[in-house]
Amino acid sequence: MSEARKARLGVLLSGRGSNFIAIADAIAKGSLTGCEIAVVLSNIADAPGLAAAQERGLATEAYVSKGVPRAEHDARMIAALNAHEIDLVILAGYMRVLSPDFIRAFPDRILNIHPSLLPSFPGLDAQKQALDYGAKVAGCTVHFVDEAVDHGVIILQRVVPVEDADDETSLSARILEQEHQAYPEAIARVLSGRYRTEDRRYRLS
Structure with missing residues (x-):
């Protein structure tokens, strides 16, 4: 990764996303540098955290998990993160246990x-x-x-x-x-x- 390129964060949330907001604020005020939030994903279509991300002009996507097989849902999330070229996955109140396939897709890159x-x-x-x-x-x-x-x-x-x-x-x-x-x-x-x-x-x- 070149020094000029910022690390791209993909945030996963299911609710209000207060930790996401804290991270976004830290980036905005310059106390967290060298990275940017590339996308905010949720398994809940009307999660308040998605609205908070949209207010900040960030890309958001929702992939509803209810009624969807875990492997299928996680495959969609993995594809979305890869499409946004994510370097680090940030779980911020994401209320689902990740499948082994998800974790293997981002080894040592999920917090x-x-x-x-x-x-x-x-x-x-x-x-x-x-x-x-x-x-x-x-x-x-x-x-x-x-x-x-x-x-x-x-x-x-x-x-x-x-x-x-x-x-x-x-x-x-x-x-x-x-x-x-x-x-x-x-x-x-x-x-x-x-x-x-x-x-x-x-x-x-």
């Missing part, structure tokens, strides 16, 4: 953010899991995506204390604030190329 300190509390309702367990700290994790759920190599994490008065709503809101900072930082780290992974460990190089 996700999860609202817990993995490997603790993977899957859905991570904030509620943390509260129910009595955890004293929570947080978020940005990681590479592999074929297991919330399992890939960890790039960075942000810690959020769990307060005695917290409920799921208050804890989720404070974690989300950290997500919005962590995701652009993690993307910058990956795009720099100044890292290696060894035995599940992300190391700066």
Whole structure:
């Protein structure tokens, strides 16, 4: 890749896309450089995140997943990402588990953010899991995506204390604030190329 060419990001979302908006804002204000959002894709036709992308003048496409076989749907998403010459796939509230074929199409080029300190509390309702367990700290994790759920190599994490008065709503809101900072930082780290992974460990190089 030439120095002049910006890395092309493909964002996948299913809902409001608050992490997508944080990334787009970071690019717009120059705190995340060397990349551009080439396309925003969703499996939900009326996802609010698509409208937010359109307001920013970004390319958007929707491929409805309901009632479509997983392999067929993922093949459409892969084709769309390839058509836009995507360098890095960013999952921003994309509420589907990617098929092995999807992950193999973009090896070590798919990032996700999860609202817990993995490997603790993977899957859905991570904030509620943390509260129910009595955890004293929570947080978020940005990681590479592999074929297991919330399992890939960890790039960075942000810690959020769990307060005695917290409920799921208050804890989720404070974690989300950290997500919005962590995701652009993690993307910058990956795009720099100044890292290696060894035995599940992300190391700066």
